Amino acid sequence: MMAKVGIRDVSKAAGVSVTTVSHALSDAHQSRVNPETRRHVQEVAARLGYAPNRLASGLRNQRSYLLGLVSDQIASTPFAGEMILGAQDAAYERGWLVMLVDSGGNPDLEERQVSTLLQHQVDGIVYAKMYHQQLTVPGGARGIPLVLLDAEDLDAKVSSVAPDEVLAARTAVKELLDAGHRRIGFINQNNEIPATSGRLEGYRSALAEAGIEYDADLVTYEVPDVSGGRDGALKLLRLPEPPTGLFCFRDPQALGAYEAAQSLGLGIPEDVSVTSVDDFEIISEGLWPGLTTVALPHYEMGRWAVSRLLDEIEDPEKARTPERLLFECPIVRRGSVAPPRASMPRDSDRKDPSRMNSATAAPTEGAA
Amino acid sequence: MMAKVGIRDVSKAAGVSVTTVSHALSDAHQSRVNPETRRHVQEVAARLGYAPNRLASGLRNQRSYLLGLVSDQIASTPFAGEMILGAQDAAYERGWLVMLVDSGGNPDLEERQVSTLLQHQVDGIVYAKMYHQQLTVPGGARGIPLVLLDAEDLDAKVSSVAPDEVLAARTAVKELLDAGHRRIGFINQNNEIPATSGRLEGYRSALAEAGIEYDADLVTYEVPDVSGGRDGALKLLRLPEPPTGLFCFRDPQALGAYEAAQSLGLGIPEDVSVTSVDDFEIISEGLWPGLTTVALPHYEMGRWAVSRLLDEIEDPEKARTPERLLFECPIVRRGSVAPPRASMPRDSDRKDPSRMNSATAAPTEGAA
DNA sequence: TTGAAAGCGCTAACAA
DNA sequence: TTGTTAGCGCTTTCAA
Numbered sequence: 001m002m003a004k005v006g007i008r009d010v011s012k013a014a015g016v017s018v019t020t021v022s023h024a025l026s027d028a029h030q031s032r033v034n035p036e037t038r039r040h041v042q043e044v045a046a047r048l049g050y051a052p053n054r055l056a057s058g059l060r061n062q063r064s065y066l067l068g069l070v071s072d073q074i075a076s077t078p079f080a081g082e083m084i085l086g087a088q089d090a091a092y093e094r095g096w097l098v099m100l101v102d103s104g105g106n107p108d109l110e111e112r113q114v115s116t117l118l119q120h121q122v123d124g125i126v127y128a129k130m131y132h133q134q135l136t137v138p139g140g141a142r143g144i145p146l147v148l149l150d151a152e153d154l155d156a157k158v159s160s161v162a163p164d165e166v167l168a169a170r171t172a173v174k175e176l177l178d179a180g181h182r183r184i185g186f187i188n189q190n191n192e193i194p195a196t197s198g199r200l201e202g203y204r205s206a207l208a209e210a211g212i213e214y215d216a217d218l219v220t221y222e223v224p225d226v227s228g229g230r231d232g233a234l235k236l237l238r239l240p241e242p243p244t245g246l247f248c249f250r251d252p253q254a255l256g257a258y259e260a261a262q263s264l265g266l267g268i269p270e271d272v273s274v275t276s277v278d279d280f281e282i283i284s285e286g287l288w289p290g291l292t293t294v295a296l297p298h299y300e301m302g303r304w305a306v307s308r309l310l311d312e313i314e315d316p317e318k319a320r321t322p323e324r325l326l327f328e329c330p331i332v333r334r335g336s337v338a339p340p341r342a343s344m345p346r347d348s349d350r351k352d353p354s355r356m357n358s359a360t361a362a363p364t365e366g367a368a
Numbered sequence: 369m370m371a372k373v374g375i376r377d378v379s380k381a382a383g384v385s386v387t388t389v390s391h392a393l394s395d396a397h398q399s400r401v402n403p404e405t406r407r408h409v410q411e412v413a414a415r416l417g418y419a420p421n422r423l424a425s426g427l428r429n430q431r432s433y434l435l436g437l438v439s440d441q442i443a444s445t446p447f448a449g450e451m452i453l454g455a456q457d458a459a460y461e462r463g464w465l466v467m468l469v470d471s472g473g474n475p476d477l478e479e480r481q482v483s484t485l486l487q488h489q490v491d492g493i494v495y496a497k498m499y500h501q502q503l504t505v506p507g508g509a510r511g512i513p514l515v516l517l518d519a520e521d522l523d524a525k526v527s528s529v530a531p532d533e534v535l536a537a538r539t540a541v542k543e544l545l546d547a548g549h550r551r552i553g554f555i556n557q558n559n560e561i562p563a564t565s566g567r568l569e570g571y572r573s574a575l576a577e578a579g580i581e582y583d584a585d586l587v588t589y590e591v592p593d594v595s596g597g598r599d600g601a602l603k604l605l606r607l608p609e610p611p612t613g614l615f616c617f618r619d620p621q622a623l624g625a626y627e628a629a630q631s632l633g634l635g636i637p638e639d640v641s642v643t644s645v646d647d648f649e650i651i652s653e654g655l656w657p658g659l660t661t662v663a664l665p666h667y668e669m670g671r672w673a674v675s676r677l678l679d680e681i682e683d684p685e686k687a688r689t690p691e692r693l694l695f696e697c698p699i700v701r702r703g704s705v706a707p708p709r710a711s712m713p714r715d716s717d718r719k720d721p722s723r724m725n726s727a728t729a730a731p732t733e734g735a736a
Numbered sequence: 737t738t739g740a741a742a743g744c745g746c747t748a749a750c751a752a
Numbered sequence: 753t754t755g756t757t758a759g760c761g762c763t764t765t766c767a768a
Contacts, residue, residue, distance in 0.1 A: 074449045
């Protein structure tokens with residue numbers, strides 16, 4: 001294996017000093033070098049396959065072009081991949097690389113990981129959480145540019161990005177309202193996190209806006225997985241006056257709701273319409289009919305977090321006015337929403353066919 | 369913000385030379401320093417919050433303690449998180465950090481990413497693929513320690529780890545055979561990758577071992593997602609002499625098979641048993657009944673890849689004899705397998721109850 | 737047992 | 753326009 005080629009090799013081969021090589025190869029200092037010399041140097045560098053050692057330049061510049069991504073759960077949430085990818089893409093496009101650590105939720109480990117990142121002189125840190133939460137930035141990470149991902153700073157000192165939970169729920173519930181549903185159940189989840197209260201608020205405000213009174217019997221709090229969805233749907237659909245539409249806290253619950261409806265002999269969407277939040281595609285596209293659900297924009301949030309972080313790194317002034325962004329969440333329409341049976345007495349079946357069409361838009365089946 | 373504390377600050381505060389500080393703080397050179405001095409230095413260093421600059425030490429040592437993880441698809445596969453986490457854990461435990469890049473399958477971008485990693489002086493590279501495949505290591509990545517993850521080297525020059533596809537399929541099919549099924553359908557997938565032929569081989573060998581002749585009509589090739597599972601199951605279950613057990617290429621197809629069975633009025637597992645490969649928990653645990661499926665050990669593969677890589681970095685001799693590992697895949701039993709109806713004529717229902725028990729082991733419902 | 741000093745590969749202030 | 757050189761923070765050889 002050939003020895004690594006350094007700047008001195010290039011300078012010798014090109015017959016110029018290392019300074020000239022450095023300047024010729026730098027974007028910022030090109031002007032300090034004769035265009036002809038520059039071309040020559042670049043040519044020689046390319047021929048030798050020279051690439052600057054970023055450890056050395058980082059040491060000299062006090063800039064590593066490294067970012068740390070600190071997470072509490074990479075593996076257990078299927079969305080993490082999207083957030084990470086968004087972060088990595090945004091970083092790479094601007095010349096940075098991201099180093100990943102995952103503490104599995106262990107604060108001690110996390111502290112050591114942050115310290116390791118700092119030893120590597122990362123220029124900034126993205127502090128990511130597996131679900132939207134409020135927190136205080138841990139001490140070890142202060143004093144370095146930092147942005148929160150899927151979290152908010154209780155002290156409002158650092159920038160953050162998270163989904164707009166209220167709006168997400170409003171969107172999902174409005175989809176049911178627009179289809180004509182008046183009696184809409186909400187399978188919420190039973191942990192005290194911002195999403196729980198936020199989505200409840202969105203649910204209530206959408207109803208209020210449609211002039212529908214809030215009925216606590218239509219809201220149930222279940223574990224946020226398939227079995228919770230099953231339990232909640234069973235509970236709601238067995239009510240004396242069951243809802244015709246179900247809004248689920250997240251897609252796995254919707255899967256459970258499908259199973260519950262089926263076990264009760266109810267068809268989706270003819271007998272009960274379902275919307276949800278996540279757009280966890282393996283579920284939302286896999287179900288039959290496809291699930292109409294509000295997508296959480298994880299890739300975009302990851303991108304935004306890194307963009308903002310780099311902005312603050314390159315212009316420290318920006319860090320003085322942190323930005324707290326709540327992302328809008330787009331709805332993805334598939335086949336789980338139709339007008340309610342009750343609102344369509346037999347003799348008026350044809351009165352408003354347009355509504356039916358819009359509510360049961362064709363599923364978008366991607367190529368395999 | 370306080371200025372960063374360096375080794376000189378410690379040396380001044382402790383009243384010793386930087387050499388002594390360096391030795392006192394190093395694991396390898398402790399002996400070169402008076403135990404008392406050492407304790408003193410360590411104390412001062414801790415008090416000042418000194419942590420060595422790894423850019424500087426890396427430059428000096430020609431070792432960055434950085435690993436590159438090059439992947440073609442982090443986001444689109446929900447398992448990637450597990451592989452990445454396994455890699456990151458193994459690296460961190462041995463003092464390394466991993467930098468992640470994802471090319472989205474774009475070879476040009478990948479080449480530039482690898483070059484960026486090399487500029488950062490990574491000590492080695494894990495080259496990961498989103499699904500098990502055979503490949504040649506790209507030129508830019510040669511000459512540096514490298515291990516393949518979920519892939520195999522056509523030139524057999526570098527170490528690699530991937531699931532044992534044949535064994536995985538054997539395990540899943542044997543589960544059906546052991547429950548008494550003799551007519552077993554295989555919903556394979558329609559891309560030419562090692563898993564396709566490997567699992568077919570496993571399917572055939574399991575049948576052969578049980579003395580069952582291979583019947584090509586029972587194997588169907590479908591897109592590897594929910595719709596493919598639906599199509600395949602429909603096709604097989606509508607055969608004049610339909611299978612009583614279905615082996616699916618992967619979990620999303622199994623979900624489709626569930627839907628197909630349901631639409632045909634067939635119950636799982638009473639009318640048709642299902643096994644699969646993946647253990648994609650949101651599906652396998654979410655389905656009702658839970659899916660009996662063979663787990664692909666992504667976390668472990670990620671760990672192994674990095675362990676092996678570090679072994680080769682620390683002892684370059686090891687790289688001369690690359691290891692090609694095929695991981696065994698454990699089966700996770702849930703509720704989708706029962707003895708076939710046909711093999712249990714009414715008057716012999718009680719003849720072999722133990723078998724029924726083992727086949728329908730209770731689902732392991734984890735806490736939310 | 738301790739310290740002085742060279743040097744890892746690069747950038748940039750300063751000099752020519 | 754180009755070159756000489758100091759120094760980023762650390763480790764380690766060599767000398768004391």
